[in-house]
Amino acid sequence: MARPARNADTLVRAVKRRSNGADKSVRVTNSKHIPSGEGGAVTGMSDELLDRCHSFHNCGRSVGSFKGSGCFARGSNYRMQHFQAVILLQQFExxxxxxxxxxxxxxxxxxxxxxxxxxxxxxxxxxxxxxxxxxxxxxxxxxxxxxxxxxxxxxxxxxxxxxxxxxxxxxxxxxxxxxxGEQYNDGMLDEAINSPGYKRLWSADRLKAYRESFKDLKGNAxxxxxxxxxxxxxxxxxxxxxxxxxxxxxxxxxxxxxxxxxx
Missing domain, CATH: 3.90.1150.10 (Aspartate Aminotransferase, domain 1)
Incomplete structure (x- = not known):
């Protein structure tokens, strides 16, 4: 099942919360071995997981073992364009x-x-x-x-x-x-930590400890x-x-x- 690459990991995480199947997201952006612009794929050993992923990328419609009426589950339009799929298929050779x-x-x-x-x-x-x-x-x-x-x-x-x-x-x-580089220092996590939503969910001490814990990632640094x-x-x-x-x-x-x- 193929879908836009920038959301592949998010899709797998969202669906896997309700499934125990092994999975992997594969990106095919321009720097990858088989590029097609913005695109990607999800692979796995669980038919249930893949059916849920397929449904999620197709506006929550019924797929395989994941059955329902209409757009019955959460999802969005992550469908790959046909010309992108053709470009990818030609590169498998x-x-x-x-x-x-x-x-x-x-x-x-x-x-x-x-x-x-x-x-x-x-x-x-x-x-x-x-x-x-x-x-x-x-x-x-x-x-x-x-x-x-x-x-x-x-x-x-x-x-x-x-x-x-x-x-x-x-x-x-x-x-x-x-x-x-150390992407946790780029500002994105600081913005999240300082957001009203995070401050409602966690105490100031917990958020401060989380931010300071980045200093312990010495191997990554x-x-x-x-x-x-x-x-x-x-x-x-x-x-x-x-x-x-x-x-x-x-x-x-x-x-x-x-x-x-x-x-």
């Missing part, structure tokens, strides 16, 4: 092949980065590989969204900051960035401060491009002392 290319290049980069030292490649769950059931169906376990993320350490790069590392890598022709990410499309390049990335990082490490002192 290439998904298995491109995923294998990404996996091979990611493994190659990981091995090369481990040899350089001072770089800690992102760890994936064991056996996180893609399994194709047929040409039109793909079941993924972690690998489909596999972008290269790594963490340069200060000691091996002479105190070179992440910002200067990213700038130097970009100067070598390797596009990269810092990825996500470290990841946000040290991660360097490269887009997943880089992993579709040929092996010489992977060698170029590794050589660029070796060069940065060799000149890291001078780069760290520079403006």
């Amino acid at each position: 290439k998904l298995l092949k491109e995923t294998e290319i990404r996996r091979a290049n990611a493994d190659y980069l990981t091995a090369g980065l481990n040899q350089i030292g001072g770089i800690a490649p992102a760890r994936l769950p064991e056996n996180s590989r893609t399994v194709g059931t047929d040409r039109r169906a793909v079941r993924s376990v972690g690998c489909l969204r596999r972008a290269r993320r790594s963490r340069p350490t200060h000691s091996n790069f002479n105190g070179l900051s992440r910002g200067k590392f990213i700038h130097a890598l970009g100067a070598e022709g390797v596009p990269c960035g810092g990825g996500y 470290q990841v946000c401060a040290t991660t360097v990410g490269m887009g997943q499309t880089l992993l579709l390049a040929d092996r010489s491009a992977m060698d170029h990335i590794l050589e660029a990082i070796r060069k940065i490490r060799a000149y890291s002392a001078a780069l760290a002192k520079g403006a």
Whole structure:
């Protein structure tokens, strides 16, 4: 069942409160492996859960085991446009092949980065590989969204900051960035905490304790401060491009002392 991506997670959470089925939301926005603008899908092992999701995205109408008359349940119009579905269906043919290319290049980069030292490649769950059931169906376990993320350490790069590392890598022709920051500091949660609704539901002490608890997320803060990410499309390049990335990082490490002192 497909629906606009920006609401996929919300839909699953809303429906799952009344179901015990395993589920996953999949987004297909422009940065994803099979993009279609704004779109998404919900997958699961529970027919009841999927029927409820289908009903929710179709204005609460009866679907499968979730039966009723008219728009009998809560829902909205989250139906995907036909042309978006066609765009997605055409891309399934290439998904298995491109995923294998990404996996091979990611493994190659990981091995090369481990040899350089001072770089800690992102760890994936064991056996996180893609399994194709047929040409039109793909079941993924972690690998489909596999972008290269790594963490340069200060000691091996002479105190070179992440910002200067990213700038130097970009100067070598390797596009990269810092990825996500600590989003709980962006203001959205502060707005919610200070809203009249939250203040009616929880005491001032409880809201203050909740806000202060963000300071305890030290592991998340470290990841946000040290991660360097490269887009997943880089992993579709040929092996010489992977060698170029590794050589660029070796060069940065060799000149890291001078780069760290520079403006």
